[in-house]
Amino acid sequence: MPELPEVQTVVVGLNRKVRNLEIIEVWTDYKSDYYKGKKNIKDPAFFKKFKKEVLGQKIIKAERRAKNIFIYLSNQKIIFVHLKMTGHFLFGDFIYNKGEKKYIPKDKNSPLNDRLNQFVHFVLVFENNKVLALSDMRKFATVSIISAAEKDKVKNILGPEPFGLKISDLNLERFKNGKIKTVLMNPEFIAGIGNIYSDEILWQVGIHPETIVKNILKTKWKEILDFAEKILKSSIEIGGDSMSDFRNIDGEKGKFQNKHKCYKLENTKCKKVGCGGILEKKKVGGRVARFCPKHQKI
Ligand SMILES: [Zn+2]
Numbered sequence: 324m325p326e327l328p329e330v331q332t333v334v335v336g337l338n339r340k341v342r343n344l345e346i347i348e349v350w351t352d353y354k355s356d357y358y359k360g361k362k363n364i365k366d367p368a369f370f371k372k373f374k375k376e377v378l379g380q381k382i383i384k385a386e387r388r389a390k391n392i393f394i395y396l397s398n399q400k401i402i403f404v405h406l407k408m409t410g411h412f413l414f415g416d417f418i419y420n421k422g423e424k425k426y427i428p429k430d431k432n433s434p435l436n437d438r439l440n441q442f443v444h445f446v447l448v449f450e451n452n453k454v455l456a457l458s459d460m461r462k463f464a465t466v467s468i469i470s471a472a473e474k475d476k477v478k479n480i481l482g483p484e485p486f487g488l489k490i491s492d493l494n495l496e497r498f499k500n501g502k503i504k505t506v507l508m509n510p511e512f513i514a515g516i517g518n519i520y521s522d523e524i525l526w527q528v529g530i531h532p533e534t535i536v537k538n539i540l541k542t543k544w545k546e547i548l549d550f551a552e553k554i555l556k557s558s559i560e561i562g563g564d565s566m567s568d569f570r571n572i573d574g575e576k577g578k579f580q581n582k583h584k585c586y587k588l589e590n591t592k593c594k595k596v597g598c599g600g601i602l603e604k605k606k607v608g609g610r611v612a613r614f615c616p617k618h619q620k621i
Pocket residue numbers: 593594595598599600615616617618619
């Protein structure tokens with residue numbers, strides 16, 4: 324699932340590619356009864372409205388808050404996207420294949436044609452005939468259109484962004500009885516951290532994923548916040564994590580998967596110098612945590 328660095332990579336890509344372009348066509352084959360009557364393009368009635376609002380508009384800019392993407396249009400409306408499990412945007416030359424009823428990249432040898440980019444379910448076509456395509460293998464991504472006031476509502480329920488944070492910015496009282504891994508992954512506590520980065524942060528600071536928040540010392544919290552920022556920024560710099568299906572807007576992989584210290588490394592030797600532990604995995608709050616039982620103590 325894309326986490327903060329991957330979504331940031333998407334937004335940087337969007338701002339590089341689609342600013343000032345006019346939308347001349349919109350297409351989707353998303354359709355789900357579950358979304359009937361909801362503000363989501365998976366409801367065909369809503370998609371009609373969506374289409375009316377976006378056609379002829381220019382894209383002003385894209386913005387990230389937590390793992391949400393806001394794409395601002397020239398008519399003050401905002402396309403609101405959550406990539407969920409497997410969504411990622413691609414930009415380039417696509418053609419509509421009438422036989423297969425889907426958009427495919429013109430150039431078969433382009434990274435846009437990567438196996439994991441072939442699940443295009445939503446498309447914006449621009450005046451220069453370039454295409455912004457949302458590839459989404461599991462089809463859990465959500466696309467809507469909202470007003471500025473609705474956007475503020477989404478933004479306000481989220482916790483702070485994990486950059487330049489002080490302990491006083493955290494709502495430790497509300498989350499004091501939670502397990503640290505579960506709490507770190509809660510977007511109302513800190514925005515944007517998911518399974519990969521919570522494992523990596525806790526490995527770095529030497530805290531067991533099941534440690535109860537109220538038992539963590541203030542000095543340790545400073546380390547958690549410092550490492551969270553450092554790890555997330557280092558992943559953004561190298562284009563995010565593509566161990567799973569994430570690809571950037573050009574269809575290419577990020578490189579953070581090569582830097583993992585513990586995520587998906589269970590049963591291997593701990594990489595911490597002089598530790599000698601063997602990494603384990605365990606379910607914590609419904610998610611699989613990877614950790615070193617030797618240097619990550621409760
Ligand atoms: Zn270790």
